[in-house]
Amino acid sequence: MKKIVAIVVALAVLSGAGYFFLKQPPKPQYKTLRIERGSILSAVSATGTLNAVVTVQVGTQVSGTLAKLYVDYNSPVKKGQPIAQIDPALLGAAVQQATGNVLSAEANLAKARVTLADAQRTLSRNKQLLEQGIVAQSDLDAAQTAYDAAQAGVSAAQASLVQTKGALKQAQTNLTYSTIRSPVDGIVVSRSVDVGQTVAASFQTPTLFTIAQDLTKMQIDTSVDESDISRVKVGQQATFSVDAYPDQQFAGTVVQIRNAPVVNQNVVTYVTVIAVDNRDLRLKPGMTANVSVQTQKKEGVLKLPSAALRFKPKLGKDEKPSAGQAPFTGAAAGSKQGPAAASSSRDAQKRPTQKVYILKGQQPEPVFVSTGISDGSFVELVSGSLKEGDEVVVEQVSTAKKSGMGPPMGPRF
Structure with a gap:
């Protein structure tokens, strides 16, 4: 009976020891990458x-019904080439009406000049008759008034002629605008109208075509x-x-x-x-x-993996900078430092320091470095004690121990 009790106690002790051993957290493992030399492109x-580069929106300055289309999408056009035609019937009638108004104004001007000439002759005659005492002063005054009125009539007729000529020029210009022409050499990239559509330019110029000058x-x-x-x-x-x-x-x-x-x-x-x-x-x-x-x-700089700057250990001893770290000057390949290298070293001292980790005795150890430009995957290593070929920690991987054993069970009797 004592032997059985001893065996049971031994099994219980072994089961408990195995259970607590399996419950211990696994030791963390770390993934590292090597520092390499190469080129870094910051973007x-x-x-x-x-x-x-140049896109021109072609519109119309006159209203009317679109009668013809000479181009379509992707049509190459030259400067001054007709690309559409608005029905010119009403615009042509406006030109004829303005032409008639100009002719009428010219006739009125000629009539006013004849009246002025007659008034001038009457005034001259009355001046001579007044000197001879044949007419009264009032007759001379009336002749002078008629002459002045005739002069004003000529001025009014001249102004009316200028006004009607301006209206004629406007009507002719509108008739010219009925033919829509390309302002530049290019390609038609969009068309907003079809034949038979009415376009109105009352308030703002509607866009009919978009022309890209040079694709x-x-x-x-x-x-x-x-x-x-x-x-x-x-x-x-x-x-x-x-x-x-x-x-x-x-x-x-x-x-x-x-x-x-x-x-x-x-x-x-x-x-x-x-x-x-x-x-x-x-x-x-x-x-x-x-x-x-x-x-x-x-070119030719030390490339530090960007993931190393983002890594922070979840487990480990206190993170304190190691003593005696020599500043990195970019001469890891064994080249001598010159004035340019010394200047680069002074510039590097002005940069903020960052922390990366290396493995020492399977434990991450912090190292302080200064960095430069980055391309997203790698960062330029400007200063620090690291050199080409050193490996830095980029990730912590915890591996759980596999075991088919369940929780310890007591002996069965």
């Missing part, structure tokens, strides 16, 4: 719309966030893609940064214009472009 991402040269109007606009400069190179060609990258150049802010839901952006070469005419107006503006590029 600003934005979204924009492709547009023609071989286009531009992208992008919206750059206010936090990134300081990095974008005129002349920088840009690449972009469109949904129509998802596997192809197109090139462009920043040509304008507009100072007018665009505020949408409290988000401030600035329009940045990127010039695009479209000689093959594959890009079309209105396409959405995903743009990446290349703001800075460096």
Whole structure:
């Protein structure tokens, strides 16, 4: 009986020890990546719309019924070429009426001049008769009044003639406007009217056609966030893609940064214009472009994985900077420092320090570094004690121990 009790006690002790051993948390494991040397390209991402550099909206200055259309979508046009015709019947009648008014005004002017000549002769005759004492002074005064009235009549007739000539010119101009012509060389990208449609130009000029002057040269109007606009400069190179060609990258150049802010839901952006070469005419107006503006590029620098800057250990000892860390000067390959390197080192000292971790004895140890530009995946390592080939921690992986044992059970009798 004592042996059975001893065996039972031993089994209970072993079961308890195994249970507490299995309940211990597993030791954390860490994933590391190596620091490499290479190039880093810093860029600003934005979204924009492709547009023609010059787009002209063609309208009409006269009202009427559209009688003819000479062009359609995608039609190439030349400057001065007729593209539509408004029914000129009413406008032609207005020209004839204005012409009649001009002829009537000219006749009235001739009549007024005849009246003036007659009044002048009467005035001269009465002056001579007054000197001879044949007529009274009142007759001379009446002749003078008639002469002055005749002069005023001539002036009024001349003004009426000028007015009617102006009306005639306006009617002729309106008749000319009935033929709508292209103002530029280009391609018709939109048409808003059909034959038989009535257009009214009473209050504002209606848009009939939209003509893109030159689709071989286009531009992208992008919206750059206010936090990134300081990095974008005129002349920088840009690449972009469109949904129509998802596997192809197109090139462009920043040509304008507009100072007018665009505020949408409290988000401030600035329009940045990127010039695009479209000689093959594959890009079309209105396409959405995903743009990446290349703001800075460096060759032969140490590339620190961006994930290392985001890593923070969940377990481990207190994070304190290690003593005696020498500043990194970029001479990890063994080259001597010159004046340029010393200047770079002084600039690096002004940069804010960041913390990364390396493994020492399977435990993460903090190391302080200074960083430069970033491409999203890698960051330029400017200073610190790390060198090419060192491995930094980017992720903590906890592996649970697998066991088929359940909770300890007491002995069965």
